[in-house]
Amino acid sequence: MIFRIITASWGIPVLLFFVYAGKYWFMFLLLVLILCSTHEVNLMMKCKNYNMPFVTFVTSFLIFFGNIFGFLPLAVFLSTL
Numbered sequence: 001m002i003f004r005i006i007t008a009s010w011g012i013p014v015l016l017f018f019v020y021a022g023k024y025w026f027m028f029l030l031l032v033l034i035l036c037s038t039h040e041v042n043l044m045m046k047c048k049n050y051n052m053p054f055v056t057f058v059t060s061f062l063i064f065f066g067n068i069f070g071f072l073p074l075a076v077f078l079s080t081l
Contacts, residue, residue: 027068034060 018029038060045052066075 031064034064
């Protein structure tokens with residue numbers, strides 16, 4: 001319970017800063033969160049003896065930038081290949 005309060009006490013102001021700072025700072029925050037979550041999924045898969053290739057990071061980048069620059073359907077199609 002105390003960890004949730006500690007996380008919220010610094011996490012909410014940081015999130016509000018990035019939202020207030022503008023589009024590019026918020027996109028940077030989203031990119032960092034995407035990389036962290038992809039890394040965490042890779043670590044969870046390694047615990048179950050599954051090896052996820054580096055392509056998962058490339059796929060995350062591709063979908064992220066596809067959403068920003070407006071070619072999301074193409075990015076999703078390429079990532080499924």
